[in-house]
Amino acid sequence: MRKPGIKTILFKLVAAYGDRTWQKRLEPVDELILTILSQNTSDINSRRAFKSLLENFAGWDKIASAEPVKIADAIRAGGLADVKAKYIKNALMALQKAAPGFDLRFLARGKVRDSREWLLRLPGVGMKTASCVLLFALGMPAFPVDTHVYRVVKRLGLIKDRLSADAAHLEMEKLTAPGDIYRCHVLLIEHGRKTCKAQRPLCPVCCLAGICPSREY
Numbered sequence: 001m002r003k004p005g006i007k008t009i010l011f012k013l014v015a016a017y018g019d020r021t022w023q024k025r026l027e028p029v030d031e032l033i034l035t036i037l038s039q040n041t042s043d044i045n046s047r048r049a050f051k052s053l054l055e056n057f058a059g060w061d062k063i064a065s066a067e068p069v070k071i072a073d074a075i076r077a078g079g080l081a082d083v084k085a086k087y088i089k090n091a092l093m094a095l096q097k098a099a100p101g102f103d104l105r106f107l108a109r110g111k112v113r114d115s116r117e118w119l120l121r122l123p124g125v126g127m128k129t130a131s132c133v134l135l136f137a138l139g140m141p142a143f144p145v146d147t148h149v150y151r152v153v154k155r156l157g158l159i160k161d162r163l164s165a166d167a168a169h170l171e172m173e174k175l176t177a178p179g180d181i182y183r184c185h186v187l188l189i190e191h192g193r194k195t196c197k198a199q200r201p202l203c204p205v206c207c208l209a210g211i212c213p214s215r216e217y
Contacts, residue, residue: 003156003157003158003213004156004157004158004208004211004212006158006175006176006177006180006184007180008211009156009158009184009208009211010180010183010184010187012207012208012211013184013187013188013190013191013207013208014183014187015207016191016207017187017190017191017194019183020182020183020186020187021182021183022139022182024136024137024139025136025137026136026137027104027137028103028104028105028107028133028137028138029060029095029099029102029103029104030050030137031132031133031136031137032091032104032119032122032125032129032133032137033050033053033088033091033092034046034047034050035128035129035132035133036084036087036088036091036124036125036129037049037050037053037075037078037084037088038078039080039084039129040079040080041078041079041080045077045078045079046078048077048078049074049075049076049077049078049081050075050078052074052075052076052077053071053074053075053088055074056070056073056074057071057074060092060095060102061092061096061102063088063089063092064089064092064093064095064096066089068082068085068086068089069082069085071085071088071089072084072085075088084124086124087123087124088124090122090123090124091122091123091124091125094121094122094123095122104133104137104138105138107119107133107134107138107140108138108139108140112134112140112141112142112173115134115138115140116130116131116134116142119133119134126166127144127145127165127166127169128144128145128146128165128169130142131143131144131145131169132144135181135182135185139182141173141178141179141181141182142169142173142181143169143172143173143176143181143184143185144169144185145165145168145169145172146189147192147198148188148189148191148192148193148196149168149172149185149188149189149192150165150168151192151196151198152188152191152192152196153168153172153188155196155201155212155213155214156208156211156212156213156214157213157214158171158172158175159171159172172184191207191208195207196208201216203215203216
């Protein structure tokens with residue numbers, strides 16, 4: 001079976017789950033810290049940790065100057081608190097020097113490649129975190145690839161099995177029209193959570209079963 005095209009996949013996902021339109025989620029620096037907190041934990045836990053962080057410190061500058069142990073105590077609900085606390089502190093310290101007022105809106109004036117490279121220079125920031133900031137906070141056509149997206153697009157044959165998750169970000173951006181990246185990203189995540197699960201995918205009821213080369217009968 002030939003691998004399906006993004007337009008066909010997107011059409012079927014919209015029909016199954018409804019369309020999605022971009023709405024700004026958070027300010028860029030907020031999105032950056034929330035995404036760091038989201039690593040290896042659930043959305044519920046990461047948001048709980050983010051809320052606790054804001055409640056315990058009166059501004060990003062206070063967090064940047066705080067002891068890592070105090071940051072870790074505030075974000076304990078998100079898991080891996082000691083590691084994430086160091087990432088958060090170091091990233092905010094770097095931002096203090098590079099982005100006065102922690103204002104990252106200037107990134108929207110650049111190209112996705114250049115703005116992502118700027119973010120990747122921050123401590124603890126990888127491809128997914130940088131792409132989430134660009135997409136969700138700035139509305140730029142960056143395609144974050146999380147575990148759900150990575151699993152689904154491999155099963156659909158859109159990317160090669162051995163392609164790394166980091167490389168998959170760039171590949172998905174090549175395959176997807178800029179105006180479709182947001183809806184495609186969030187719908188693939190929804191599909192991965194509800195239907196194309198890691199264990200026991202629900203192929204008999206999958207809206208993509210007719211075009212998926214990996215479907216199970």
